[in-house]
Structures are given as structure tokens and as C-alpha cells.
Amino acid sequence: MRSFFSIIGSRLLQLIIMVSVLSFVTFVLMKVTPGDPIRDLLKVDDVVATKADEEKLKKEYGLDEPILSQYGSWMLQVMHFDLGESMITKRPVLEMILARLPATIALSLGGMVVLFLIAISLGTVGAVYEGRWPDYLSRWFAMLGASIPSFWLGLLLIYLFSLKLNLLPVMGKGTLAHYVLPSITLGIAMAPMYIRLLRERLIATLQSPYIEAAMARGLRRERILVFHALRGSLIPLLTMFGLSIGSLLGGITVIEMLYSWPGMGELIVSSVKQRDYPVIQGYILIVGFLVVVTNLIVDLLYLVVNPQINHRKESN
Numbered sequence: 222m223r224s225f226f227s228i229i230g231s232r233l234l235q236l237i238i239m240v241s242v243l244s245f246v247t248f249v250l251m252k253v254t255p256g257d258p259i260r261d262l263l264k265v266d267d268v269v270a271t272k273a274d275e276e277k278l279k280k281e282y283g284l285d286e287p288i289l290s291q292y293g294s295w296m297l298q299v300m301h302f303d304l305g306e307s308m309i310t311k312r313p314v315l316e317m318i319l320a321r322l323p324a325t326i327a328l329s330l331g332g333m334v335v336l337f338l339i340a341i342s343l344g345t346v347g348a349v350y351e352g353r354w355p356d357y358l359s360r361w362f363a364m365l366g367a368s369i370p371s372f373w374l375g376l377l378l379i380y381l382f383s384l385k386l387n388l389l390p391v392m393g394k395g396t397l398a399h400y401v402l403p404s405i406t407l408g409i410a411m412a413p414m415y416i417r418l419l420r421e422r423l424i425a426t427l428q429s430p431y432i433e434a435a436m437a438r439g440l441r442r443e444r445i446l447v448f449h450a451l452r453g454s455l456i457p458l459l460t461m462f463g464l465s466i467g468s469l470l471g472g473i474t475v476i477e478m479l480y481s482w483p484g485m486g487e488l489i490v491s492s493v494k495q496r497d498y499p500v501i502q503g504y505i506l507i508v509g510f511l512v513v514v515t516n517l518i519v520d521l522l523y524l525v526v527n528p529q530i531n532h533r534k535e536s537n
Contacts (some may be wrong), residue, residue: 236510241511242276244299244502248292251498282308295502304503309495314503318485322507324394325484328407329473333462335408336415340458343412344419345451348536351424359420363413371410371472375479378402392481403480407473410506411465415458463519467512 224414238420283294297303304314347359382402383391390399426432427450474486481487485504492500 223376231519232513235515235516239509239513240506244296244506245292247502247505248295249288251502252288252291289451299506304506305499307492307497307500309492309497309500314499317488317500318503318507321483321485321488323484325470325473325477325486327394328400328403328477328482328484329469331404332407332411332469332473332476335404336411337458339408340415340419341451345417345423345446346347347416347420348423348427349446356420359416363416366409366416367413369410371406372475372479374409375402375406375476378406379479393481402475405483406479407469407476410472411469415461417456418461419454422457423450425451427455459519459522463516466515467508470508 276285286294295305302315304318306312307314307317310317326435343359343362347356350356357453379391379402384390389401390396390404393399427446432445432450436442473484474489476482477484477486478490485507489501489504491497
């Protein structure tokens, strides 16, 4: 129990530190980025705005103040759950992100299901049949998946299952069928490193003394594999997932654009093109928050997959 609360406390401290550092770096980078969003806002039909118009709009957005003063004002807003207002749509940034966030999370969960189904099945097959044709097939799939860019894989799936076979929809988010191709694309793109890691871990675990002792006691091979070897080997996968959650949320942008998925990826791409700095800052802050929360969940899953971790920490 003490380990549980220590994990919660350490992650909350990390959340505060990371959000503070991330918010400051993001804010400063937005200010030193080449280009002037005020001029872009005032430029309509190639009409150049006057200096007075620029100064008026800068004062309206607080851009006439020093950077540290601007950052302090923005952080006060953030602490009141206010990420500011979009410079383009004039809508609250938090409202815009929360409107897109469920679609991104749903697609991420779909990709994770595909990822772990592929990784656990092929990684286990490769370890159990080490040196035989199922193992070679597993390693071949991992090598092929690592070699194919996700956008190219997505185009292949669209061509095959939508254009040729007319089995699955491509664009948008509606029925459960709309999740199939984006989830498969996302899952296959991330699966290779998990397959290799699980295979190597399982091979080492199956050769360990406690597995041999379980076999000597007459336990069924399937029970040993699932409840002993596989359960212990999942911990490195959880560790890798915690480390790669940022890459997942970053890579999902390509998938969302490819399938016209109405998630945060489409929002951030359009915001970057339009230099909508408040939306960009809010997006990075939300993604950073999600990364820390996901790592907290992963740490708690350690205690579920292997309760001995909790006992070791408490004994120390």
C-alpha cells in the first residue's frame, strides 16, 4: 500500500515539474519562431495593415509586454484551466482540444489493442518455437513491420481493403468499421519492437530455474506459459510502452491525417499552418499531461502484473 501511494506522489511531483518546464520552453519557442502571427491575421486580400492596427492587435493579445510577463499571465490562466483563445477561430483553446481529444484517445486505444494482440501472439510463438519456422515467421514480420513507414502501410491498406475489395470505409469516424484500418495501421507500425522484446524476454524466462521447477512439479505447459513465464515477461513491454507513449501520440498525427480522422492531429497541423500559437501551446501542454498520466497507469499496472514488486519495495 505504501508503494502505491509513493508512486502516486512521485508521479504528481513529476507532473508539476514537467508541465512547468514544458510550458516555459514551449512558450519561449513560440515567441522566437520566425514569422509574425499578427501580420498574418491582418493580411486580408494582400492588403498591408497599418502600424497602428498591428499595435492595437498586439495589445489585445498582450504581445506588447515582455516575454516573462506574457508567460506569467498565461500560466495564471492555465492554473484556472484556461488555455486562452484561438487567434483564428476566437474559440477557447481548451474547448477546441477537448472536442478532438476523445477521437484521438479512441484511436490510440484501438491501436494499442492491435499492438498487444500482435506482439503477444507473435512474440510468444517466436519464443516457444525458437529456431523453427514459426520463430522465423515471427522475426520476418517484425523486420518487415519495422521497415515499412506507417503512412505507406496505411496507403496499402486503403488500396486493398477499400478501393479493391470495398470492405472497409476510409475517411472519417462513424461506425466501428471506421476504426479498423487506422487501428491496424497504428498497431502494426509500433508492434515490431514489442515482438522482439517479448520474444527475447520469454526465451530467457522459459530457461530459468523456477520454470524448470514448475515443469518438474507436473504443471501443464500452457499454464506455466500463461501464468508464470508470460506474466513476468510483460513487465518490459509495459516499461517500453510507458517510454514510447510520447512517440505514439506524435505518430498518431500522421494516421489521423491519412484517414481524415477528426482528432487532435488534424487540429495541430492546421494550427501550425495558421500560426495559431495559443492552440499549439495548449496542445503540447495537454499531450505532456497525458504522457505523465499514462506513465502513472503503467507504474500501477506493474503491481497488478507482478505483485512481488510491491512486497520488495515495502520490505526495503
